[in-house]
Amino acid sequence: MTEHTLTVAGVAVDPRHWIGGERVASAGTFTDVSPIDGRALGEIARGTPAEAAAAVAAAKAAFPAWAATPRAERARILHAIADGVEKRLEELAIVETTDNGALLRSHRRGVMPRVAHNFRFFADWSLTLDHEDFETRGHTNHVSWDPAGPCVLITPWNAPLMLATWKIAPALAAGNTVVLKPAEWSPLTASLLADIAAEAGLPAGVLNVVQGYGSEIGDALTSHPDVRRISFTGSVPTARRIAASAAPHLTPLSLELGGKSPLLVFADADLDLAVDLAVEQYDNAGQVCLAATRILVEETVAEEFTRRFVAKAGALVQGDPREEATDIGPTIHPRQLDRIDGFVRRAVEAGARAVIGGHRVDERSYAPTLLTEVAQDSEIVQEEVFGPVLTLQTFADEDEAVRLADDTRFGLAATLVTGDRERADRVTGRLTAGTVWVNCFFVRDLKAPFGGSRHSGVGREGGTWSFDFYCDLKNTVTAPKGWNDHG
Incomplete structure (x- = not known):
């Protein structure tokens, strides 16, 4: 425990950013308040464009080595993160309940187990990514999923850790690096996840967490020329601003927005x-x-x-x-x-x-x-x-x-x-x-596509659809001749 650490429901939480494998403070802070009783939980590092840029730079620097890491090794580390989540499940549950007011029984029985499952599912699914080679006039076509690069993930407050890891897990499994911007109304479990990931052996810079207000750091993240993917869950007006910010660099977007179902x-x-x-x-x-x-x-x-x-x-x-x-x-x-x-x-x-x-x-x-x-x-x-x-x-x-x-x-x-x-x-x-x-509700399988039509979103997540977004798909066409065979 350090001088910076907060104690939330008996759990130590570091309120600073996590950038390049290190805790980073900001000059300013914002107060995180529990919706249960209105009590201030502590002062959280309030990111600026400088911290946002540093996080993207850390993700860019870490990308080549992580992208080159074999799928099986990436999957092993993601399973280790899942182990860490399960080991600290009770702590994660009580901190998130304190931070966003959702039911503790739901966090214990459903939400936090799903967090671990997100990592295990996408770790395993990454090992199955394959497309049968096919022939075109004697030429061989081979489809591959190549890591895209640094990804900015912006997540909401209603199910903070579950919805964050629904994005983080496939992005990391695909070989990308991540900058996570959690919602300012419920930032605490994202900080705990950074600790868990580091303890699991995730290399420095592969996962970065920058806290703060979207109005102050959002554009610095979504307009950055080194960002290769942006995934956002939230409101339609915010999605419009993100899309406009990403447009100059044609950064691909995945948007899961509102509903009136x-x-x-x-x-x-x-x-x-x-x-x-x-x-x-x-x-x-x-x-x-x-x-x-x-x-x-x-x-x-x-x-x-x-x-x-x-x-x-x-x-x-x-x-x-x-x-x-x-x-x-x-x-x-x-x-x-x-x-x-x-x-x-x-x-x-x-x-x-x-x-x-x-x-x-x-x-x-x-x-x-x-x-x-x-x-x-x-x-x-x-x-x-x-x-x-x-x-x-x-x-x-x-x-x-x-x-x-x-x-x-x-x-x-x-x-x-x-x-x-x-x-x-x-x-x-x-x-x-x-x-x-x-005749049912909220039955969801990570193998299924998930997303919205019309103003409810752009794109689909889940199974191979997640990897289609977080990767650059490549088709390699090889001629049947032209080889210098000596055998």
Whole structure:
């Protein structure tokens, strides 16, 4: 432990940047505050363009040796990082809960195990990358995945470490080096990951972490001529700024953006299942990009669905996310709480009715809310709230259901509940979404492509799709003659 170290929930965390295998301070800092109780957790190094440039330089310097490291050795180190995550799983879980307010039980049982799995999956998948050679008029074509270079990864606050490693793991497995810029509202586990990676033997400069405000260091990272890939998860407005910054150098982008996903409930559905899936959308206090926040119910069962939904949602326990019994924790930040409340107030003023919720619980939390009597073109139906706020609309038939479902600028995900397999096939074929769940929700496999359509994003991640982004694909064509054979 050093003079710089913070103690967060009994865990030592270094608040400085991690650049070139060393801790680096900044002249300025920003205060990291826990959403659980508003307590200041400590002062975090506030990066400037100078630290951003130093991190890119470190990544550039480390790239040739890491790119030349055999895949199997890179995979071994990624598995060692996964071992380190599992060894410190409890520490990572409690620090992240303290930092972003998500449920401790979820971090212990699902999120942090998934962090380790991210490293193991992409380490192993990198060893399978192969394309069968093929012939063209007697010439041999050989496809290869070449590391692209330094990558800038910008990640959100709602699932900080899981979403960061969803990008870091394939980037490193591909042979690239990384500069990670975590969200300023939840930076702590990124710092712990830097320690874990170093202990696992990841060479200096291969992973760098720069903390701070995007408005102050974002452009220095995304406009840098030595950056070869940029991956961002967050809002559409920020994505536009990143794209403009990257454009002069034509730096390839992967963008996973917002959503306003529908949950379609047909009259032939198992209503208990439909209600369970709908109430699940309040997970992480509604701070989930994939959340199906627009519930669309066939009008003949809407009244019964609503009755069961209100009963189920009413049993949710809102409180301290460290308590096992808690179902919904606090909102990440007072600014986000104000944003959520503003959306609901404007919706009610425009004629919406709050069946449940519609108000703050206290200065840190918002009540699970269901709004009815909302117009399709209203703000509350069209714009992402990112809080525990759902809307309910009805439809008469499949055509209307699909029309309502697709009538936003987003296309991240959709959920469909029906007892008719043929209907499921018809409707899913007509929906615009990167992921469609039928009679389930949030079942994800890293082998599957993930991403959004329209304003929900650009590109796909997962399996080989991740390596297609983080690599330069090369096709080598070899003639059958011209060799000086002496054998």
